[in-house]
Amino acid sequence: xxxxxxxxxxxxxxxxxxxxxxxxxxxxxxxxxxxxxxxxxxxxxxxxxxxxxxxxxxxxxxxxxxxxxxxxxxxxxxxxxxxxxxxxxxxxxxxxxxxxxxxxxxxxxxxxxxxxxxxxxxxx
Amino acid sequence: xxxxxxxxxxxxxxxxxxxxxxxxxxxxxxxxxxxxxxxxxxxxxxxxxxxxxxxxxxxxxxxxxxxxxxxxxxxxxxxxxxxxxxxxxxxxxxxxxxxxxxxxxxxxxxxxxxxxxxxxxxxxxxxxxxxxxxxxxxxxxxxxxxxxxxxxxxxxxxxxxxxxxxxxxxxxxxxxxxxxx
Numbered sequence: 001x002x003x004x005x006x007x008x009x010x011x012x013x014x015x016x017x018x019x020x021x022x023x024x025x026x027x028x029x030x031x032x033x034x035x036x037x038x039x040x041x042x043x044x045x046x047x048x049x050x051x052x053x054x055x056x057x058x059x060x061x062x063x064x065x066x067x068x069x070x071x072x073x074x075x076x077x078x079x080x081x082x083x084x085x086x087x088x089x090x091x092x093x094x095x096x097x098x099x100x101x102x103x104x105x106x107x108x109x110x111x112x113x114x115x116x117x118x119x120x121x122x123x124x
Numbered sequence: 125x126x127x128x129x130x131x132x133x134x135x136x137x138x139x140x141x142x143x144x145x146x147x148x149x150x151x152x153x154x155x156x157x158x159x160x161x162x163x164x165x166x167x168x169x170x171x172x173x174x175x176x177x178x179x180x181x182x183x184x185x186x187x188x189x190x191x192x193x194x195x196x197x198x199x200x201x202x203x204x205x206x207x208x209x210x211x212x213x214x215x216x217x218x219x220x221x222x223x224x225x226x227x228x229x230x231x232x233x234x235x236x237x238x239x240x241x242x243x244x245x246x247x248x249x250x251x252x253x254x255x256x257x258x259x260x261x262x263x264x265x266x267x268x269x270x271x272x273x274x275x276x277x278x279x280x281x282x283x284x285x286x287x288x289x290x291x292x293x294x295x296x297x298x299x300x301x302x303x304x305x
Contacts, residue, residue: 053287076206077199077288095202113195116294 048072049119051079051093051111056119065123069101079117084108157272160219163211166269166282168224169261170200170207172231176257179238180250189247192299196254196292203285210281244303251299258293262286 047067050057052074063069071081073093081099082089089112090099103121111117157165173196180193211218234253241249265282273279 053284054291055287075288076284077202114291114295115298116291 050074051117054114054117056109056111056117059118060120060122062122062124063103065104067103067123069103069121071099071101073097078113079111080113081109081119082112084110086112157221157223157268158219159214159273159275159278160211160216161221161223162269162273162278162282163207163216164218164220164224165227166265166285167204167207167218168227169264170204172227173254173257173261174200175231175235176238176250176253179235180246183239183242183246184250185243186247188299188302189250192251192254192295195295199288199292203288206281210277214275214277216275248300248303251296251303254296255293255300258289258296262289262293265289 047061047063048070049061050072054075056071061069071090071093073079073095076095078092078094080090080092081101084107090101092113093099101121103123106121106123108118108120110119177193177196177200181190181197184190184193238246238249238253265286270279270282273282
């Protein structure tokens with residue numbers, strides 16, 4: 001079993017879809033929980049990373065400080081998002097599930113389940 | 125590899141032979157595979173890797189190897205579920221065939237070899253086999269199963285599986301590198 005590392009960033013739980021205006025907000029410092037999204041039918045919002053065919057798309061995304069990045073699992077298997085030095089991580093995202101990350105600094109991340117999958121969030 | 129232990133060399137040889145047999149099994153038939161047979165081969169190939177992973181979960185004490193094995197079980201079960209859902213939708217019953225049978229027969233030899241090992245030797249043998257097996261399956265899916273598929277949805281499913289197989293191969297190669305340090 002993995003040890004749950006403390007998440008220094010605010011993780012936000014999406015309960016329904018990729019529409020990020022609703023959902024539950026975790027307290028700062030606590031790991032973000034998983035949003036059980038239905039398969040979204042709308043076009044992806046800005047600052048969205050799709051997980052598809054074992055790839056984070058886009059592999060590098062640029063956001064403003066404090067900006068939200070929505071990770072949506074549109075693949076056929078479960079993935080997660082883990083900071084490169086494992087200082088924070090999402091819960092396992094099943095197919096169709098989403099997770100929102102608020103970026104405070106430039107970070108590299110990977111999927112700890114499939115460690116060849118890597119991505120980067122660049123804070124402008 | 126430097127400092128190859130004789131027993132490891134034998135194990136590697138067995139695994140190479142198994143992978144050659146696996147490749148031969150994939151290319152053995154000259155007859156065209158029907159979609160029902162393609163579906164059977166796809167499901168069997170996934171089931172075989174799950175069975176290897178189950179042995180690894182029982183025998184390995186290396187957390188990275190165990191985690192990899194758990195990923196194989198979860199991912200290949202997810203692929204099987206997609207394949208089963210599709211064949212159900214299409215009204216196709218996976219048909220046993222010479223390729224599926226040969227794969228299963230070869231897998232039994234590999235599993236016997238794996239069960240005979242323990243400790244670091246097992247970890248290396250399991251991971252080496254995963255590298256060889258995923259290479260063989262990728263070649264088979266791209267070179268045989270996808271071209272042989274007539275139904276476009278079946279073809280698309282197989283095409284969608286290839287990235288997962290390649291990610292598994294990459295992960296296995298990372299483990300292989302670490303184990304050979």
